[in-house]
Amino acid sequence: MEKQAADPDYSLIREFISGREEAFSEILGRYKNLVLNVAYRFLRDRTEAEDVAQDVFLKIYRSARTYEPKAKFSTWVYKITANVCLNRLRNEKNAVKSVSYDGQNSADMGSSPGCFSPSEEHERNERLTVVHDALQRLPANQRLAIVLKRYEGLSYREIAEILGCSPAAVDSLLQRANGKLKKFLEPYFVDRDASRKGRKP
């Protein structure tokens, strides 16, 4: 009961259930960035991520009445997001789709024009491409675990709750994912180090 009172989102949901639609606008405002970015990092497609985020909020809107505050509201939101992302991937069978990074997506990935020189900008975009390629090469569940851990900073226990498995299983998922990521990314930073050393007099 204390846990419910401490979660401000729970009171918003209660207000929404009791008929105040504006409460849902607040929920939307609080969580749209989170949902969108989880979906984007998982799917690597801005349009699809936007679609997923819309679906997630529609699901929350429809099933707000069934929400039981056993866990934090944010965990519930992550859970719905994870399910929608995995379903999307399953439906579209794009797990092995090779992603091409066009200018639009590179811009989405957070390049801040004006902060870098053209060569730095190019190097940074190249790095981001390598990182996202590496992420896309992971199996769906490992990728999701990495996104939730590395980008959202969730604990193993929270990830376990979202993915519906034990913390030990999350540990093993992340171990495998980290091993693969290190393998995929190592050649890149070894080459980069070598080229940097070569540049030095």
Add this chain to the structure above:
Amino acid sequence: MIGKCRRIQKRIPALLDAELPPKMMSAIKRHLDICPDCRRYLAATSRAWDLLAESEKIAPRNDFDALFWDKVREFSISRTSRPSGIWARVPIPAIAAAGFLLGIAGGFFLGKVAFTDKQAPATQAVRPPINGILPYLDTFADFPEDSVGGAYIAVATQSGGSARRGGDK
């Protein structure tokens, strides 16, 4: 040492995430102090993570909220066009099953009525049993005399005849 290093390296991501029990954490740190291979592994892992962290966030489109509320309105319209009151609570498969059963019952009833109507004049036209034997014995009429069917009709006719004779008395 190699086996131990492999075990330690498996735990390095959890070490960086501070998800290990304190005892194990200090044991791994002690090993890292003396093992350059595992230190290299640790450095490589944290560099891979640094690379991952470079991917920054995207912002939702300006019309994200408006688009969402449009979808909510569509959803509400589709919800109001659904049956209301008690019918909304009855699941569609239950309605379908009830309709199916009603169809079978109705069909059975109609079939029975039609069958009775057809059979009524026929019962009048049915020939009375020959020699007190049921009319289906006619089925065996065309059987050759030495066949099983022929033998059966011969026996039946005989006993029917005697029955009739007995009845005449």
